[in-house]
Amino acid sequence: MIRLERVEKYYGSHRVLRGIDLRIERGEFLAIMGSSGSGKSTLLNLIGGMDRPEKGNVFVDGDNIAAYSDDQLTLYRRKRVGFIFQFFNLLPNITVFENIALPLLLRDSTDTSRVKMFIERMGLRGKDDAYPYQLSGGEQQRVAIARAFVHDPDIILADEPTGSLDSETGMMIMDTIRQVVRETKKTVILVTHEPYIAEYAERIARIKDGVILP
Amino acid sequence: MTFPRLLKMLVIRNIREDKFFAVLSVIGIALGTGLFTGVKVASDRAISSFESEIHGISPVATYEIYDSAGTDFDERVYPTIRRISPDSLPVIRTFGFLPAWKDAIDIHGIYSLKAARFLRRGMTGAGTGRGALFSALDWESFYRTENGVFVPKELCDRYLLKKGDTMEAFVYDRAVTLTISDMLPAGTLPGTTVLMDIGNFQDAFRKTGLLTRIDLAVDEGTAGEIRAILPPHLAIAKKEELIENRKGLVTSFRYNLQFVSLIAILVGVFLLYNTVFMTVVKRRTEIGILRALGMERKTVIFLFTAQGLLLGLVGSLIGIAFGQLAAYFSVIAVEKTVSTLYSTIAISDYLLSGRDVLMSLALGTCISLIASLVPAYEASTIRPHETSREGSFEGRYRPYERALACAGIASIVIGISLAYLDYRYAPFSFPLLAYIGILFMIGGFTLVSPFTLVLMLKLLKRPAERFFRSSATLSAGDLRGNAYRFSVALMSVATSSALIFSLLIVIFSLRGSLQSWIDRNITADIYIKPASCKANYCFAPMSEDIVRAVESIPEVEAVDRFRGLHLDLFGKKVVAGFFDTGVKRTFLQRRHRDREYETVLREMENGEPVVGISEFLAIRHGLKKNETIEIQSPAGPVPFRIIDISSSYSTTSGYLAFHRRWLKTLWGLDDTTQMSAYVKAGADVGDVIAGLKARLLPSYALEIMNNRELRGKILDIFNKSFAITYAIELISIAVSLTGVISTLLSLVIERKREIGILRYLGTDWGQIRRTFVLSAGCIGITGIMLGTVLGLLMSLILIHVVNTISFGWEIQFRIPFLFLAVLSGLVFLTTVLAGSLPATIAKKIDPKRFISFE
Ligand SMILES: Nc1ncnc2c1ncn2[C@@H]1O[C@H](COP(=O)(O)OP(=O)(O)OP(=O)(O)O)[C@@H](O)[C@H]1O
Ligand SMILES: [Mg+2]
DSSP, rough: OOOEEEEEEEEEEEEEEEEEEEEEETEEEEEEEETTTTTTHHHHHHTTTOOOOSEEHHHHHHHHEOOOHHHHHHHHHHEEEEETTOOOOOOOOOOSHHHHHHHHHHHTOOOHHHHHHHHHHHHHHTOOOOOOGGGGHHHHHHHHHHHHHHTOOOOOEEEEETTTTTTTHHHHHHHHHHHHHHHHHEEEEEEOOOOHTTSSSSSSEEEETTEEOO | OOHHHIIIIIHHHHHHHHHHHHHHHHHHHHHHHHHHHHHHHHHHHHHHHHHHHHTTOOOOOEEEETTTOOEEEEEEGHHHHHHHSSSEEEEEEEEEEEEEEEEEEEEEEEHHHHHHHHHHHHHHOOOHHHHHHHHTHHHHHHSSSSTTTEEEHHHHHHHHHHTTTEEEEEETTEEEEEEEEEOOOOTTOOTTTTEHHHHHHHHHHTTTTTTTTEOOOOOOOHHHHHHHHHHHHHEEEEEEHHHHHHHHHHHHHHEEEEEEEHHHHHHHHHHHHHHHHHHHHHTTTHHHHHHTTTTHHHHHHHHHHHHHHHHHHHHHHHHOOOOOOOOHHHHHHHHHHHHHHHHOOOOOOOOOOOHHHHHHHHHHHHHHHHHHHHHHHHHHTTTTGGSSSSSSSHHHGGGGEEEEHHHHHHHHHHHHHHHHHHHHHHOOOOHHHHHHHHHHHHHHHHHHHHHHHHHHEEEEEEHHHHHHHHHHHHHHHHHHTTHHHHHHHHHHHHHHHHHHHHHHHHHHHHHHHHHHHHHHHOOOOEEEEEEESSSSSSSSSOOOOHHHHHTTOOOOEEEEEEEEEEEEEEEEEEEEEEHHHHHHHHHHHOOOHHHHHHHHHHHTTSSSSSSEEHHHHHHTTTTTOOOOEEEEEEEEEEEEEEEEOOOOOOOOOEEEETHHHHHHHHHHHOOOOOOEEEEEETHHHHHHHHHHHHHTTOOOOEEEEEEHHHHHHHHHHHHHHHHHHHHHHHHEEEEEEEHHHHHHHHHHHHHHHHHHHHHHHOOOOOHHHHHHHHHHHHHHHEEEEHHHHHHHHHHHHHHIIIIITTEEEEEOOOHHHHHHHHHHHHHHHHHHHHHHHHHHHHTOOOOHHHOOOO
16 A cells, blocks of 8 residues: 655655645555646656655655665665656567566576566567567567566556547557556556546546645 | 857857866867977987088088997098098097086097087088188187187086086096087087097097098099098998988887877877867757857858868967977987987987977867867758757767777777888888787777677676666666767777786886896996996996906906997897807806807807897898808908897897907907906905995996896886877877766756656656766676777787887786786776766756746
């Protein structure tokens, strides 16, 4: 369970988040919507442990990650979070297989059976040894999804995962995400501009001027 | 008008942003061109000092008469010559040494009136007004004062001397006080030439009735006429030919140093290439956009070439200042080397001329043009949409990997073949082919390096992943994906370690060989030579008093009197040494057992005309043992059988070793130019030397050394004459190691985004650091491997081709394994440290900036 209490985030003197209170249950699929610059990505970064708020608490299963040290945050991300980005953000110089295996490798795990499984699931068979630039956008995003799930994290954070794909491919990607999430019972927080994408979620939270609209 | 704007926007901003790399490449270019210019200036000045030495004070002289053995000759031949050609100037000259400033001067004894006439004749042609200047001098003091001399203003300025001052000088075997009768205006004569009246000279230095040469302003016909009447020991030769002959002395020195500075230039080119290439990579988005907006390809090429040229220009401007500094030190080095290995040479001018400056600028501009054209061309091939596809920039080189490797191997093979050709046939008097061969090899290794890196990755990846897990995967991906850029770093490591290795192997081998030469040759207890002679071999005889004094000391068991002569061999001057082989042989075994040499010495004593020659001559003229060579003597050519060929580390112009008896029978001489003495068993060498000094030094200026001192001095001379080479190589090494840091650093700057991604994935700083260090380590190991192979090849060529051709020194190839291992370790450590530096910088990057805001 994730719980944000009066979370405030500043960039210099610019207050981007002005007291966010938000509760996300374990296994919940939440969509966050809001206009550009409203602070969605900032919020996701706080939950994902990429950043700490200036004020307020971020509880993840009872632990306040806002009080974590850098090292603790790193470990938290490595073990518990999976990120999916708009621009895929695959590492260009390693193969599809290695990109997917990366989170496992970071935990010194040598068991690659899950990598193979996700390659199959994502319909990437035969692309193991390809490099990211040899894939289409949809394929790259599927690699990114596999990478987000491979180490079995509890929380999946997706920042406009379909933003740079056409609507058909976008829906296909969303179908895949929903399917995997249902099976694995993961908490998903999805940021999107598109209402039809938001519909994949169980609940929609709207953010405006740094606060969650009731 | 848009071009300057673009220039400012892209080029100037790039330079400002990447100050570090810009500065590095500027330094690289500056060092390279500076060294090159410095060395060129030094050898040019050496040559012009030969020219002025041979021309002497008579600019119109075309021929000179000299004794072919290099000794002074009887002046009674002069009246006959004068009858044929009144335009003749008899000269007696010698080198003096100013102990106060450790500087050499060239003392000419001249017939003043005749000289003035001779010069005035030269004046009509050249219009220098020398004659007029001469008449204004204080001739009164010149004639009257004891040891009165005219000294060039340059020399006076340098040592703050003025008319009427005196200076202490070692001349022949004595110390004398010269009085400055007047100053010669600047520019009249070379800065080290000192004039003395010939009568005073002969009188003061006990050379009555002797001349060193007669300068003649004659045409070929008259020269032939004179040749016909000259006694056999005298020769007449064209000044131009003598100069040409002399130039050979500095050629090897010049080309060796220029080659080393070429390597420094190469390193500079590497750095500049890397800098421009990096900007191209960094700016590829902008280039893509500009191309999409309709910018022409040639404008892109132009822009990036401009960047390289700008850096190159700044580099070569700084290079001029550095070149001046380098010129100063190379002049000292040339002076030292030529003076000890051949005979005294005095260079006073080391300032860059306008032409040198232009050459240096042109060189810097050319190399920066070359270094930036390639990446500029690469930039122009970037397609407008290329930016969106990660990795494709490097990716398109992949198909050429094998082709490049093949070309590289071909180039290495060509390089080795060229060196081998030089080894077998030595078609030039300096090792040109070997040098070109080395360049080919370096080029070849550069071309092979991407392939080698990829190969190493294939080999190392699996085992590395077992130990380092994700870091290994990431590092391998990084290296593979940027193989071309990493190859630059790889070659930096490879060239610097190759330089270190070859240098060490050469030093080590040389020292070993030198040691055995010293063991064979430096066997006496005491060594004595005139203090005015700073060369290894002296040619001006010492007073017989000195010899007698040494012989009369009861503790001295035997004396080896040595006589050095300059002889013509196949039209080139070589050094001939005449010594007492009996004494040498008797005492040879005291310090060192050398049966072979003993046999050689014994054979020399037999009375047969036999000679030992230096390897240099054997190589140059294809001579072998038991062949016969004709030695020109006053009594005509005499055939001598070669019985020994050995290295001579004491001269670079070829050496002939004779039994002393031939000096008397063929040249009619029985004097001594330097000597060594063996002390009776039980006697204390130190005491004997102290006694000798007490007895001789009041009246003579001599250098008296014991065995250990001489050995030390020889080693010291060696170290000094190699010092400049070491310095240049050290600079190249330092610059190439910075190349490693610069490449790794550039990769971090480019890799900001990827580091950001990794942070999102939960990578900790340790893992990121490990990734960089692994990459650096892999570069280090591969570079050291390539460097070892290249270094071995280079040292083989340096030792067996370059050394033998340019110095005639046969060197025993030895590898200092332990040293090399330690050094490889150090180089490896340096690269690893270089790898952790970027990791520290990576830490400052805010990952969110590169992920959230695309
Ligand atoms: N590192 C930063 N430094 C300064 N300001 C920042 C930084 N990151 C974000 N901001 C500001 O915080 C605000 C919220 O940014 P954020 O990226 O969270 O918006 P967003 O809701 O994700 O917008 P979009 O839908 O366009 O992605 C913006 O006004 C932005 O200018
Ligand atoms: Mg956003």
